[in-house]
Amino acid sequence: MPMAGYTYSFDHAHLLGIEGLHPLDITHILDLADRYADATRAGQRADPVLTGRTVVNLFFENSTRTMSSFEIAAKRLGADVINMPVANSSVKKGETLIDTAMTLNAMKPDVLVIRHSASGGAKLLSRKVDCAVINAGDGTHEHPTQGLLDVLTIRRNKGRVEGLKVVICGDIAHSRVARSTTMALHLLGAEVHLCGPKTLLPPGTDTWGAASATTDFDAALKGADVVMMLRLQMERMDGAFLPSRREYFRYFGLTQERLALALPDATVMHPGPMNRGIEIESAIADGPRSVITEQVEMGVAVREAVLDLLAGTHR
Amino acid sequence: MSLSIHNARLLDPATGLDEPGAIFIDKGKIKDIAKGHSGPHSDAKETLDAGGLCLAPGLIDLRVKTGEPGDEQKETLATASRSAVAGGVTSFVVMPDTRPVVDDVALVRFIIEQARKTAKARIYPSGALTVGLRGEQMAEIGLMADAEAIIFTNGDMPIANASVMKRVMAYAASRNALVMSRPDERALSGSGVMNSGALAARIGLSGIPPEAEWIGAARDVMLAEATGCRLVVDQVSTERTLQIIAAARGRGAKIHATVAAHTLFFNERDVGDYLTYCKVNPPFRDEETRQGLIAALKRREIDAVVSAHDPQPPEEKRLPFGEAAFGAAGLETTLSALMSLVNDADLPLLDALAPVTCRPADLLGLPQGRLKTGAPADLILFNPGKPWLCVREELRSRSTNSPFDGRRLQGRVIRTLVGGETVFEYAAAG
Numbered sequence: 001m002p003m004a005g006y007t008y009s010f011d012h013a014h015l016l017g018i019e020g021l022h023p024l025d026i027t028h029i030l031d032l033a034d035r036y037a038d039a040t041r042a043g044q045r046a047d048p049v050l051t052g053r054t055v056v057n058l059f060f061e062n063s064t065r066t067m068s069s070f071e072i073a074a075k076r077l078g079a080d081v082i083n084m085p086v087a088n089s090s091v092k093k094g095e096t097l098i099d100t101a102m103t104l105n106a107m108k109p110d111v112l113v114i115r116h117s118a119s120g121g122a123k124l125l126s127r128k129v130d131c132a133v134i135n136a137g138d139g140t141h142e143h144p145t146q147g148l149l150d151v152l153t154i155r156r157n158k159g160r161v162e163g164l165k166v167v168i169c170g171d172i173a174h175s176r177v178a179r180s181t182t183m184a185l186h187l188l189g190a191e192v193h194l195c196g197p198k199t200l201l202p203p204g205t206d207t208w209g210a211a212s213a214t215t216d217f218d219a220a221l222k223g224a225d226v227v228m229m230l231r232l233q234m235e236r237m238d239g240a241f242l243p244s245r246r247e248y249f250r251y252f253g254l255t256q257e258r259l260a261l262a263l264p265d266a267t268v269m270h271p272g273p274m275n276r277g278i279e280i281e282s283a284i285a286d287g288p289r290s291v292i293t294e295q296v297e298m299g300v301a302v303r304e305a306v307l308d309l310l311a312g313t314h315r
Numbered sequence: 316m317s318l319s320i321h322n323a324r325l326l327d328p329a330t331g332l333d334e335p336g337a338i339f340i341d342k343g344k345i346k347d348i349a350k351g352h353s354g355p356h357s358d359a360k361e362t363l364d365a366g367g368l369c370l371a372p373g374l375i376d377l378r379v380k381t382g383e384p385g386d387e388q389k390e391t392l393a394t395a396s397r398s399a400v401a402g403g404v405t406s407f408v409v410m411p412d413t414r415p416v417v418d419d420v421a422l423v424r425f426i427i428e429q430a431r432k433t434a435k436a437r438i439y440p441s442g443a444l445t446v447g448l449r450g451e452q453m454a455e456i457g458l459m460a461d462a463e464a465i466i467f468t469n470g471d472m473p474i475a476n477a478s479v480m481k482r483v484m485a486y487a488a489s490r491n492a493l494v495m496s497r498p499d500e501r502a503l504s505g506s507g508v509m510n511s512g513a514l515a516a517r518i519g520l521s522g523i524p525p526e527a528e529w530i531g532a533a534r535d536v537m538l539a540e541a542t543g544c545r546l547v548v549d550q551v552s553t554e555r556t557l558q559i560i561a562a563a564r565g566r567g568a569k570i571h572a573t574v575a576a577h578t579l580f581f582n583e584r585d586v587g588d589y590l591t592y593c594k595v596n597p598p599f600r601d602e603e604t605r606q607g608l609i610a611a612l613k614r615r616e617i618d619a620v621v622s623a624h625d626p627q628p629p630e631e632k633r634l635p636f637g638e639a640a641f642g643a644a645g646l647e648t649t650l651s652a653l654m655s656l657v658n659d660a661d662l663p664l665l666d667a668l669a670p671v672t673c674r675p676a677d678l679l680g681l682p683q684g685r686l687k688t689g690a691p692a693d694l695i696l697f698n699p700g701k702p703w704l705c706v707r708e709e710l711r712s713r714s715t716n717s718p719f720d721g722r723r724l725q726g727r728v729i730r731t732l733v734g735g736e737t738v739f740e741y742a743a744a745g
Contacts, residue, residue: 098633118635119519120589139637141519176519204513 010309014126014133017142018183026187029305030152036308037152037301040076046304048078049312053110055079058100058125059136060086060116065272066136069296070113073303077312082109097121098128105129110311114138132310140174146271147180149302151188153295154226157267162189167220167262169195169252170230170279172213173202177271178230182208195220196230196252199241217252224262228269229254229279245278254280259289267291317341318735319359323370323696325350327686328669338370340692343734348686365696368729371668372684373405373693374650375675377466377495377573378549378621380642382713383429384422385414390626390713392426395646396434398712400739402647403728404622405436405693406683411443412470418443418454423462435738437693439465439679444483444494450474453483457490465679468495468549471596471641475501477534484544493678494539495547495573498531498556499597508637510583510598518589520636523598525553532556536563536570545569547678550623552578552597554607557616571678572616574608574670575623576652577643577718581605585718591632591639592718595623609660612670619675622649626714644712648719654699654726664699692735701727 008024018026039046055074057067067083074081086100097116101124104112111132114122119139126133137143155161166185172178172194182192186209194205194213205213214220221227236242259266268280268290276282285292321337325348332350339347339356347356355362376399382389392409399407409426411417417426423440430438442464446452449472456467467487473496474480480496487494504527509515511522532548539546540563548560551572560570581599593599611617625642632639645652649671656662676684683691707720731739 096630096634116635118637120637121635123588124635139519139635173516179517179519202513202516204516207513207517 012310015144015306015310016122016126016133016135018144018147018180018187019142021187023187026148026151026184029148029302029309030155032308033148033152033298033301033305034156036304037298040301046076049308049314050074050077050079051313053079053311053313054108055081055111055113055307055311056104056109057081057083058086058104058112058114059084060097060114060121061137063115063137065296066115069299070136070303073300074307076300077304077307079307097124101125101128105131111307134306134310137176139176141176142180143176144180145299145302145306146177147184148306149295149299150181150228150269150271151184152298152302153269153291154185154267156298157291158225161185164190164225165193165223166190166226166228167193167195167224168228168230169217169220169254171200171232171236172196172205172230173200174233175230179208181228182210186210193220193224197242197248200236218258218261221258221261224266226267226269227254227259227262228271230271231273232275232279249278253278254284256281256283259284265289269295271295316361316735317346317359318361318363319356320363320365320370320696321353321355323365323368325686326369326371326665326668328372328665329673329685329687331665332686333665338686338694340732340735343692343736345686345688345690345692348688368696368698370694370696372672372686373695373731373733374403374671375679375681375684376404376407376622376624376646376649376671377547377619377675377678378410379407379624379646380410380412380626382626383413384425388713389628391433392430392438393433394711394713395624395626396430396436396438398644398646398710399436400731400733401711401728403650403695403697403731404646405695405731405733406439406681407436407646408439408441408466408679410470411441411468412448412472416443416448417441417464418446418448420455420458420462423459423464427463436733441466441468441495443467444469444487445474445479448472450476450479453479453486456483456487456492460490460492466493466495466547471497473497473499473501473531477538480535481538481542484538484546485542488542488544493545493547495549496535497549498528498535498551500527500530500534503527503530507598508594509586510600512583512601514583514586523596525555525600528552528556528597529559532559536560536568539563539570540566540568547571547573547618549573550575550578550597550621551617552600552608553604554611557611561616571618573619573621574612574617575645576620576649577623577645579605579608579612579620579656580652581718586636589636590718591634591636592643592716592720594636594639594641595643595718596641609656609662612656613662613666615666615669617670618678620649620653620670622646624712626712627716628714632716642716644710644714644717646712647710648705648717648724650697650728651703651719651724651726655724657699658725692732694732695728696730697726697728699726701725703727
């Protein structure tokens with residue numbers, strides 16, 4: 001993107017996290033994703049910039065949603081897509097992540113999209129292969145395309161990101177979405193407030209760029225432009241992170257009354273899949289302020305943009 | 316066979332000696348120590364001009380793991396000893412965490428015998444406190460002590476049940492056996508893989524909180540006081556744990572502390588981009604904590620610095636951080652880690668050497684670890700300031716999982732003698 005005095009080019013070999021990206025990188029990805037989203041809405045075919053490219057979806061954790069989103073994005077751009085849900089293949093027989101990576105690498109793919117249960121899994125893979133690696137979620141670390149799609153959805157709905165007050169509520173400690181989305185929003189100038197039960201609020205969220213971390217959801221909501229609810233994993237009831245679903249919903253569930261504390265035009269988001277009645281009321285999830293399905297739509301657009309930037313034949 | 320080493324800088328932490336001199340070795344023992352600029356001893360069949368290098372007792376390491384028996388692909392007693400003597404370590408204690416566990420007299424004898432036949436350094440077996448390290452049934456502490464197991468420990472599997480710990484300590488005390496235990500409340504540290512805190516949270520790794528160590532140490536120290544047991548608190552990683560120990564010592568308890576050399580060198584930031592060579596337990600803490608440990612070392616509150624040598628082959632380390640094995644190879648880098656503190660952190664040279672020579676010797680009741688007439692001639696000639704680049708592939712351990720890989724270090728052993736025999740020479744190193 002030409003700017004006064006210099007030209008910008010996206011020069012990252014991989015997308016492993018939001019950490020390490022410059023605000024210009026993010027803006028560039030979002031601008032491209034915007035164009036892909038508009039084209040899809042207008043019923044236009046995208047340029048097949050990935051024709052002849054092979055994209056491998058290497059998912060060590062099952063995730064139909066994210067894998068489908070990457071698959072659709074890659075196919076729209078003309079790529080050949082191989083889905084490898086490794087959760088039930090040779091890795092179960094003792095083959096390590098690196099062995100799998102080296103085997104796949106020998107088949108010369110152009111892009112590896114990886115989801116792995118271990119933090120740092122994508123980074124480890126990127127050190128051992130020659131192709132571009134996209135992190136589709138590594139443990140409790142990052143999920144950068146989710147962070148980007150969240151920011152894109154916000155930017156399209158609010159017309160800007162800078163200066164917005166965004167509240168992210170839920171299991172912050174175990175959420176890779178919270179990390180990536182907080183970092184991306186902060187880089188573009190939004191004010192991010194994290195909220196959740198004390199046992200699920202990790203230390204040092206200021207280093208992610210969060211303006212505050214609180215257990216008082218009501219106070220955090222005041223004046224919020226955007227409210228993002230995170231999925232509560234039911235296993236958090238084990239190990240004494242939380243007393244019960246009921247108590248969680250009482251303090252951290254998004255209800256109509258609570259949403260009234262935010263700005264009247266506040267946007268409601270959720271990375272999905274939702275636990276209706278636990279972190280969010282159905283009426284809100286399906287209501288006019290919810291952009292949850294638009295997030296899914298923007299997910300495809302962002303992934304098209306990232307695949308294009310990392311592996312497009314015209315670049 | 317007699318040897319005279321002259322033109323050396325004699326360093327004896329036990330007596331505070333630091334001056335030029337010569338040493339005469341005969342029949343494996345130190346026969347004479349001559350201070351001042353003297354030439355070679357007149358009776359010596361062989362003479363060596365040290366060229367002004369430091370001559371000090373060889374290092375004594377209280378905590379080494381090998382893979383023998385059971386995991387020889389990781390390390391054998393022989394390969395560990397090769398690595399040890401290259402790092403100036405002439406005596407070391409091997410942990411009972413092997414397959415099978417050293418919880419039986421036969422295993423103690425096996426290690427002594429195997430070491431005698433294959434190793435270049437003196438190797439002392441430890442015995443398990445409980446059968447199979449399972450923390451349930453007491454192992455044959457008395458019989459193993461009679462077979463010359465030198466220390467008793469549950470290794471990397473500290474005893475969770477306080478009642479078992481208390482009985483084991485009481486029994487060990489009655490046999491005058493030395494007990495060593497990792498202070499670790501597993502209910503708190505269980506799933507952790509690095510130091511807890513902001514950094515762990517940001518990179519999405521589960522943390523090992525210092526409270527796990529404090530609670531473990533407080534329990535073990537109180538039980539040692541209650542039973543009169545001599546206790547070595549294994550691999551302290553925070554200053555506060557040392558305070559817990561100091562308080563008990565103030566009440567007359569026989570409690571000692573060790574610190575792993577790498578803990579004095581690295582902090583949690585070295586984990587960086589999920590470097591599994593920096594995955595150790597206890598974990599590298601924050602910089603303030605590291606500085607606190609160095610200060611404690613200067614105040615002589617740390618009885619022994621250990622390598623915590625724990626060889627792990629690539630298949631255990633080339634994994635995502637959370638799944639990789641704990642442990643770092645350290646025998647060859649302990650002295651350099653300490654010399655970096657001498658050169659960069661104002662640690663007096665003799666204070667750096669005492670916790671790896673005379674103090675562990677006193678703990679174990681060994682005659683070596685000092686420059687003393689009649690003591691075994693386990694000696695090192697070293698250059699405390701010599702820079703070198705640590706390259707993993709050049710380390711002599713069978714597993715080279717060293718966090719020092721790629722680091723510039725200072726301090727290099729030039730020659731190592733065990734019982735008067737040269738077992739390592741830097742120039743001849745290949």
